[in-house]
Amino acid sequence: xxxxxxxxxxxxxxxxxxxxxxxxxxxxxxxxxxxxxxxxxxxxxxxxxxxxxxxxxxxxxxxxxxxxxxxxxxxxxxxxxxxxxxxxxxxxxxxxxxxxxxxxxxxxxxxxxxxxxxxxxxxxxx
Amino acid sequence: xxxxxxxxxxxxxxxxxxxxxxxxxxxxxxxxxxxxxxxxxxxxxxxxxxxxxxxxxxxxxxxxxxxxxxxxxxxxxxxxxxxxxxxxxxxxxxxxxxxxxxxxxxxxxxxxxxxxxxxxxxxxxxxxxxxxxxxxxxxxxxxxxxxxxxxxxxxxxxxxxxxxxxxxxxxxxxxxxxxxxxxxxxxxxxxxxxxxxxxxxxxxxxxxxxxxxxxxxxxxxxxxxxxxxxxxxxxxxxxxxxxxxxxxxxxxxxxxxxxxxxxxxxxxxxxxxxxxxxxxxxxxxxxxxxxxxxxxxxxxxxxxxxxxxxxxxxxxxxxxxxxxxxxxxxxxxxxxxxxxxxxxxxxxxxxxxxxxxxxxxxxxxxxxxxxxxxxxxxxxxxxxxxxxxxxxxxxxxxxxxxxxxxxxxxxxxxxxxxxxxxxxxxxxxxxxxxxxxxxxxxxxxxxxxxxxxxxxxxxxxxxxxxxxxxxxxxxxxxxxxxxxxxxxxxxxxxxxxxxxxxxxxxxxxxxxxxxxxxxxxxxxxxxxxxxxxxxxxxxxxxxxxxxxx
Numbered sequence: 001x002x003x004x005x006x007x008x009x010x011x012x013x014x015x016x017x018x019x020x021x022x023x024x025x026x027x028x029x030x031x032x033x034x035x036x037x038x039x040x041x042x043x044x045x046x047x048x049x050x051x052x053x054x055x056x057x058x059x060x061x062x063x064x065x066x067x068x069x070x071x072x073x074x075x076x077x078x079x080x081x082x083x084x085x086x087x088x089x090x091x092x093x094x095x096x097x098x099x100x101x102x103x104x105x106x107x108x109x110x111x112x113x114x115x116x117x118x119x120x121x122x123x124x125x126x
Numbered sequence: 127x128x129x130x131x132x133x134x135x136x137x138x139x140x141x142x143x144x145x146x147x148x149x150x151x152x153x154x155x156x157x158x159x160x161x162x163x164x165x166x167x168x169x170x171x172x173x174x175x176x177x178x179x180x181x182x183x184x185x186x187x188x189x190x191x192x193x194x195x196x197x198x199x200x201x202x203x204x205x206x207x208x209x210x211x212x213x214x215x216x217x218x219x220x221x222x223x224x225x226x227x228x229x230x231x232x233x234x235x236x237x238x239x240x241x242x243x244x245x246x247x248x249x250x251x252x253x254x255x256x257x258x259x260x261x262x263x264x265x266x267x268x269x270x271x272x273x274x275x276x277x278x279x280x281x282x283x284x285x286x287x288x289x290x291x292x293x294x295x296x297x298x299x300x301x302x303x304x305x306x307x308x309x310x311x312x313x314x315x316x317x318x319x320x321x322x323x324x325x326x327x328x329x330x331x332x333x334x335x336x337x338x339x340x341x342x343x344x345x346x347x348x349x350x351x352x353x354x355x356x357x358x359x360x361x362x363x364x365x366x367x368x369x370x371x372x373x374x375x376x377x378x379x380x381x382x383x384x385x386x387x388x389x390x391x392x393x394x395x396x397x398x399x400x401x402x403x404x405x406x407x408x409x410x411x412x413x414x415x416x417x418x419x420x421x422x423x424x425x426x427x428x429x430x431x432x433x434x435x436x437x438x439x440x441x442x443x444x445x446x447x448x449x450x451x452x453x454x455x456x457x458x459x460x461x462x463x464x465x466x467x468x469x470x471x472x473x474x475x476x477x478x479x480x481x482x483x484x485x486x487x488x489x490x491x492x493x494x495x496x497x498x499x500x501x502x503x504x505x506x507x508x509x510x511x512x513x514x515x516x517x518x519x520x521x522x523x524x525x526x527x528x529x530x531x532x533x534x535x536x537x538x539x540x541x542x543x544x545x546x547x548x549x550x551x552x553x554x555x556x557x558x559x560x561x562x563x564x565x566x567x568x569x570x571x572x573x574x575x576x577x578x579x580x581x582x583x584x585x586x587x588x589x590x591x592x593x594x595x596x597x598x599x600x601x602x603x604x605x606x607x608x609x610x611x612x613x614x615x616x617x618x619x620x621x622x623x624x625x626x627x628x629x630x631x632x633x634x635x636x637x638x639x640x641x642x643x644x645x646x647x648x649x650x651x652x653x654x655x656x657x658x659x660x661x662x663x664x665x666x667x668x669x670x671x672x673x674x675x
Contacts, residue, residue, distance in 0.1 A: 010472055010476070012476040013472060013475065013476060013479075014188065016475070016476060016479040016480060016483070017326055019274050020483065031144050054468055058289065079474075081467045081468050081511070081518075082468075083516065094479070098384065099513075100471050100472065100475045101475060101509055102474060102476075102477065102478015102479040102481070102482060102502070102506065103478065103479075103481060104482075109544075118302065
């Protein structure tokens with residue numbers, strides 16, 4: 001079972017992600033802030049992270065940069081209310097970008113695609 | 127008692143003794159002078175005094191020994207002398223009048239022109255034209271202040287006798303005033319004359335520091351200088367004499383106030399007519415307005431140049447100011463849309479998301495299932511509206527650059543591959559690999575292409591789309607063609623109108639937004655749907671910045 005870390009400052013969104021992604025067969029762990037996410041990352045290993053960009057007074061992009069800097073080797077999907085960040089070069093570090101929607105199909109497809117790619121890379125020893 | 131000749135008993139040869147004569151009685155009266163036939167006084171003064179018959183009559187009178195005869199002859203001789211003098215003065219006066227008229231005409235042209243080429247054309251034409259100073263050839267040298275040189279700039283005149291005859295015949299055949307002559311020279315001959323004398327003009331170059339050179343000495347002397355016997359004149363370098371190929375030429379320095387402007391060298395290389403002191407005096411009078419006009423035209427040229435620079439700088443400044451204002455507006459719009467996006471999209475996602483979750487677990491018999499389905503549908507529609515509003519705010523301020531349209535189209539099609547498969551839509555992309563980069567806002571163009579394709583796929587299932595790029599004279603044409611559909615005229619009219627719903631989803635704002643976005647970039651979006659079927663969307667993209675509206 002793949003472990004996902006979901007970081008979003010909205011409690012209801014965290015709940016929605018947990019419900020929907022658990023139903024898809026993932027082990028979902030959530031965090032509301034960067035500090036909480038960092039704590040969770042130290043506690044265990046995750047296969048993929050879903051980050052919101054606007055986290056109250058923090059930025060998911062900062063966490064993304066931190067993850068890249070720390071060589072976490074964990075794919076990240078940015079999930080945001082803003083489509084404009086898709087063209088922001090700082091968001092290019094992420095493996096995927098999904099605009100928030102009540103229909104989570106796109107997010108689920110993106111998670112499945114990235115995890116499959118990761119698994120494929122692992123299989124050939126990359 | 128002495129008897130003298132009298133009018134009544136002598137048959138005089140001249141008609142002076144008759145009150146009225148016939149035309150054939152006087153060989154000096156021509157047609158048109160008939161009034162002299164009846165006016166004895168005027169006839170005597172105007173015709174008889176010069177007539178050989180009258181002179182013979184006078185001689186006969188003298189021979190008669192009349193004491194008044196020598197006095198009479200003396201008075202006649204004095205009258206004739208004074209008459210000749212008056213005629214000479216009249217002729218001189220006529221010449222001077224012509225000269226004044228010419229200088230006046232020249233002055234008017236020179237004073238009214240600020241075009242350097244026109245001034246130079248007038249000046250050189252005046253020196254060489256028969257109606258002007260009538261010199262055969264003239265060279266104009268101008269001072270290059272940046273390099274401290276006196277350089278040959280322009281010349282006029284024939285290079286050999288044949289050419290001279292041809293040019294003079296041509297001028298004689300067209301009776302033109304100075305201004306017309308100069309205008310004709312400027313339009314038809316300025317470039318060719320410059321090219322014709324290029325070899326000489328190129329060598330007529332003297333540093334201003336060479337104070338011993340005859341040209342610089344003449345320039346500093348401020349007065350015309352006639353050079354004679356140039357080939358043996360110790361003041362003239364052999365190089366200059368050979369270059370000009372004449373032994374006599376005139377150097378006319380051009381000064382405006384205390385500034386040295388240049389020099390005119392004039393000669394009679396074809397006719398070898400002597401250059402007189404009077405020529406020099408007339409030309410000296412002429413050099414001042416020429417120098418002044420040249421300086422004024424040069425200053426005007428520089429002023430124009432500076433004005434263009436200032437205008438350019440002012441335009442740049444205005445563009446920068448507009449950019450700053452636009453960026454401030456963009457920042458404001460960005461902040462507002464960001465706030466709207468965050469405030470609305472998150473609750474919408476939660477409402478829509480949980481409604482979907484509930485729908486998945488609600489049994490088909492649940493009476494509340496319809497309500498939940500409505501919530502899902504409304505939330506989805508609101509998300510669509512929100513997307514369109516945010517995209518519209520993006521469209522207000524396009525950011526253009528040069529982009530590869532083929533690559534953009536491929537990326538868009540790759541993004542839409544899932545949707546196209548889901549809708550069982552086949553598509554083909556035919557890129558024109560020779561097209562240059564287009565000057566567009568790539569984000570907006572990509573959005574428009576995406577929206578047009580989605581619109582076709584959503585509204586008409588099972589179609590085949592043909593997407594093409596094509597390089598054309600007016601830009602790059604991107605077309606999306608769907609041949610498997612038939613669009614009614616009413617639907618076509620509504621297609622690009624805001625809020626026209628042409629299919630079951632969305633507000634129908636998308637295509638209108640595309641049109642607005644593209645129009646803001648000066649890009650036309652055309653829709654063509656022939657009655658026999660099919661629909662084609664065409665976007666023509668600019669390839670250069672200046673093509674933007």
